[in-house]
Amino acid sequence: METKIIDGKKIKEEILEKVKKKISELSFQPIFCDVLVGNDPASVQYVQMKARNAESVGIKFQDVNFPESINTEELIFEIKKLNKIKNMCGLIIQLPLPLHLDKQKILDSVDSEIDVDCLGNIASEKFYKGDFDLGFPTALACINILDSLNLELKDKKIVILGQGDLVGKPVNALLRFSNLNIETITRITPDKEIIIKNADIIISAMGNGQYIKGDMIKNGVVIIDAGTSESTGSIVGDVDFESVKNIASFISPVPGGVGPVTVAMLLQNVFLVAKNKNNDK
Numbered sequence: 001m002e003t004k005i006i007d008g009k010k011i012k013e014e015i016l017e018k019v020k021k022k023i024s025e026l027s028f029q030p031i032f033c034d035v036l037v038g039n040d041p042a043s044v045q046y047v048q049m050k051a052r053n054a055e056s057v058g059i060k061f062q063d064v065n066f067p068e069s070i071n072t073e074e075l076i077f078e079i080k081k082l083n084k085i086k087n088m089c090g091l092i093i094q095l096p097l098p099l100h101l102d103k104q105k106i107l108d109s110v111d112s113e114i115d116v117d118c119l120g121n122i123a124s125e126k127f128y129k130g131d132f133d134l135g136f137p138t139a140l141a142c143i144n145i146l147d148s149l150n151l152e153l154k155d156k157k158i159v160i161l162g163q164g165d166l167v168g169k170p171v172n173a174l175l176r177f178s179n180l181n182i183e184t185i186t187r188i189t190p191d192k193e194i195i196i197k198n199a200d201i202i203i204s205a206m207g208n209g210q211y212i213k214g215d216m217i218k219n220g221v222v223i224i225d226a227g228t229s230e231s232t233g234s235i236v237g238d239v240d241f242e243s244v245k246n247i248a249s250f251i252s253p254v255p256g257g258v259g260p261v262t263v264a265m266l267l268q269n270v271f272l273v274a275k276n277k278n279n280d281k
Contacts, residue, residue, distance in 0.1 A: 001219060001220065001246055001247065001249065002246065003244070003245045003246060003248050003249065003250065003251055004249065004250050004251075005250075005251060005252075005253055006145055006148070006149075006224075006250055006251065006252040006253070006257055007256070008141075008145070008252060008253075008256050008257040008258060008259060008260040008261045009256060009260045011144065011145065011148055011260070011261050011264070012260035012261050012263060012264040015144070015261070015264035015265070015268060016053065016056065016057050016264050016267065019057050019264070019267055019268055019271050020056070020057040020058055022271055022275070023057055023058040023059060023274065024058055026274055026275070026278050027278055028087050028274075028277075028278070029058065029059070029060050030059050030060070030087055030089035030090070030270055030271070030273070030274035030277075031059070031060045031061075031085060031087050031088045031089060032054045032059045032060070032061055032062065032089065032090040032091075032116075032267070032270045033061070033062035033064055033085075033088065033090065033091045033092070034047045034050055034051070034061075034092050034093075034094050035064050035066070035075075035078075035079065035082070035091070035092070035093045035094060036064065036065045036094045037065075037066045037067075037068060037070060037075065037093075037094070037097055037098060037101070038066075038067070038068035038098055039065075039068075043094050043096075046094065047094055049263070050263060050266070051063065053263050053264075053267060054267055054270070059090075059267060059270055059271075060087075062082070062085070062088070064078075064082065066078065070101075071100070071101070072101050072102045072105055072106060075101065075106055075109075076105065076106060076109040079091070079106065079109045080109060083109075083110065083111040087274075087277070088114055089114060089116075089270050089271075089273040089274040089277060090114055090116035090266075090269060090270035090273060091110050091111065091114045091115070091116070092110070092115075092116060092117040092119075092266075093106055093107055093110065093117075093119070104121075107119045107120045107121075108120045108121055108122075112126075113273065113276075114273055115134070116134055116266055116269035116270050116273065117136070117137065117266070118132075118134055118135060118136045118137075118170075119165075127170065127173070128170075130173075130177055133272050133273075133276070134269045134272060134273070135170065135174070135265075135269070136166060136167070136170040137262045137263075137265040137266040137269065138166055138167045138170075138205075138226060138258060138262045138265075139166070139167055139170035139171045139173075139174055140174075140262075140265040140268075141226075141258050141261035141262040141264070141265050142167065142171050142203050142205075142224050142226055142258060143171065143174050143175075144261055144264075144265065145224055145252055145257070145258065145261055146201070146203075146222075146224060149222065149250055151201075151222065153180055153201075154180070154181075155181070156180070156181065156200040156201050157181055157183070157198060157199055157200045157201070158175060158180055158181060158182045158183070158199070158200065158201045158202075158203065159182070159183050159185060159195055159196060159198075159199035159201070159202050159203070160172055160175075160182060160184045160185070160203045160204075160205070161185045161196075161202065161203070161204040161205065161206050161211075161212075161227075161238065162185075162186070162204065162205040162206040162207070162227070163184055163186050164205055164207075166205075167205035167226045168184070168203075168205045168206075171203055171205070172184055183195055183199075196212070196216050196217065197216060197217065197218055198218070199217070199218070199221055200220075200221060200222065201221065201222045201223075201224070202217070202221060202222070202223045202224070203224045203226065204223070204224070204225050204226060204227050204238040204239060205226040205227050205238070206227050206238050207227045207228060207229050207238070208227060208229065208238055209227075209229035209230075209231045209238070210229075210231070210236055210237070210238070210239065210240040211227075211238050211239075211240075212238055212239045212240060212244065213240045213243045213244070214240070214243035214244045214246075214247050215243075217244060217247055217248065218247075219247055220247075220248070220249045221247070221248050221249065222248065222249055222251075223239055223244065223248045223250065223251045224251075224252045224257070224258065225237035225238050225239045225251065225252050225253070225254050225257060225258065226238075226252075226257075226258040227239075227254070228254060228259075235254060235255055236254060237253070237254030237257075238254075239251065239254075241254075
């Protein structure tokens with residue numbers, strides 16, 4: 001079997017083309033801000049990439065960078081000022097934050113209406129109640145990729161590896177909202193090898209580099225790899241790509257799979273906030 005590689009960059013471009021058109025129809029230019037604390041090279045690169053993508057669809061990017069020495073109270077004070085900027089339609093905090101800062105307190109200081117990462121408690125609670133316009137971007141990316149394959153999911157056994165706050169847990173919720181047959185694997189799940197072997201669809205977000213090997217999966221399985229780890233200076237996913245590539249029917253690669261689509265879903269969230277503001281004007 002020849003595995004079809006899911007092209008996350010192509011899916012991203014398709015989503016952003018639609019977002020760009022919709023943004024051009026608004027009566028104002030939305031603003032998006034990614035708050036960076038310190039100058040971690042990977043974080044700086046990620047913020048710059050989001051800035052480029054935002055500007056490519058007509059969203060104004062607000063560049064905000066604070067020194068690593070800032071304390072929690074000072075940072076919250078600054079975030080509350082950013083919340084009030086006219087036409088601010090998306091405000092996120094670039095993670096990880098320096099260890100001396102109170103991460104959840106800072107995330108909760110983002111106004112829930114513009115919390116396009118859904119990491120504050122108010123936006124997160126709304127999401128898990130099923131009463132939401134905005135969702136966790138990486139979880140939305142996984143579902144979008146799955147939808148793009150046009151599979152009949154009703155009778156499929158879907159296995160989610162990992163229950164992290166950013167991917168595993170919200171993916172689980174989104175699939176449950178659709179009444180699909182899912183099973184979740186964590187570190188303490190018994191018989192996980194059997195569950196993985198019987199899966200029709202695997203969505204993996206463990207951050208356990210190249211854990212899933214070809215002999216662990218059945219022929220024709222669909223794999224969406226949302227895990228990232230560093231291995232000898234490069235980024236790898238949860239799946240050992242080489243050993244599964246002639247067994248799985250579809251696989252999203254790392255990099256180039258879930259990552260690009262996550263950026264597109266983040267900017268789609270920014271548009272949704274802008275659309276609501278536009279309707280209120």
